[in-house]
Amino acid sequence: MSEGKVFLVPTPIGNLKDMTLRGLEVLQNADIIAAEDTRQTLKLLNHFSIRKTLISYHKHNEQTKSEEILDYVEKGKVIAIVTDAGTPGISDPGAVIVEKCIENNINFEVLPGATAITTALVYSGLDTTKFQFRGFISRETKERKKLFQDIREVTESLIFYESPHRLLSTLSLLCEELGNRRIAVCRELTKLHEEIKRGRIKEVIEYFSEKGIKGEFVLVVEGKQQEEIENENKEKWRDLTIEEHIILLVKEGLSKKEAVKKVAKDRSLERNIVYKVSTELEI
Structure with a gap:
């Protein structure tokens, strides 16, 4: 019996020409295609003249269908997982089957593609x-x-x-x-x-x-943005004393010397005034 496997196959998000050659190869060689919406996937398969067995695999049956898919794989079947558009597992069904494959040591492969x-x-x-x-x-x-x-x-x-x-x-x-x-x-x-x-x-x-x-x-x-952060930081000190302002900046990672310089600039004060206050602080 051949070895079974699960493939997660991205499908185009709009333009069918974005379907990859590798993705088409997997769909052509799969035994079963598990689709989020079989009607939608049938349109894709018909476009590329692919005839395969389709089963439903969506968010409302993902748990139970994942078990069914694992049974198929253990019997040697190759299963392709597709969603209506984009990569399975990204805001679409797919993550559950990946978890179960990992838990059960089942061989699976994720193809790159449209997102x-x-x-x-x-x-x-x-x-x-x-x-x-x-x-x-x-x-x-x-x-x-x-x-x-x-x-x-x-x-x-x-x-x-x-x-x-x-x-x-x-x-x-x-x-x-x-x-x-x-x-x-x-x-x-x-x-x-x-x-x-x-x-x-x-x-x-x-x-x-x-x-x-x-x-x-x-x-x-x-x-x-940094400008927004800086503007917010400017507002922080308005209700603080000079001492509290210096301590705040030191806690944020500035050296005492850097803090004195910045406090003087923020408050439009002479640096020696702020420096004198800083000498009385144990920081």
Whole structure:
């Protein structure tokens, strides 16, 4: 009996020409294709003249179907996992089967391919050296509150998915919680009506309010900028004494000498005045 295996196969996020040659090879050679939506996957397979047995594999049956898939693999079958678009396991079914494969020492392979995350990030023109992908923003108040507690101070670019009917409310929420930051709203990536709208969040809200909203969206929001951090730091000392101001800066990592210099600059004081205060501090 041949050795079974699971393949996670990315599919195009819009343009069918983005299907990789290797991905097609796996689909052609698989015994069974487990699809998030068999009707959607059938369109892809028909386009490339691939005829295979399809089974349903989505978020509502992922746990039970994963066990079924492992049974197939143990019998020597090759199973390809696909979602409607993009890479399985990224805001789509796939992570569960990976966990179960690892737990049961089952051979699996993840193919590289299409994902809206990196496409949108590069399109955005924002910082690509570090970023956080946060998926869809929860509708639950408690979870939303925790999300913004987590990301409010983050300096990395932030990436979100959003549906058309929630776009404006999500943009308003981002502006309220993070401020009027720069953003790139990427619509219908790789499709015929692809559009990238860049600007400040309020500008983008106005644009889509007037234009109307269709399609699927990826939002890339800039992280907290150094200027914003510095402005906040300036405000910290306004209710502090000179002594407390010096101590605060030393605790943040400045040397005593550097702290004296900065306090004098922040407060528009002569440096010798601040220095005299600092000599009385045991820090």
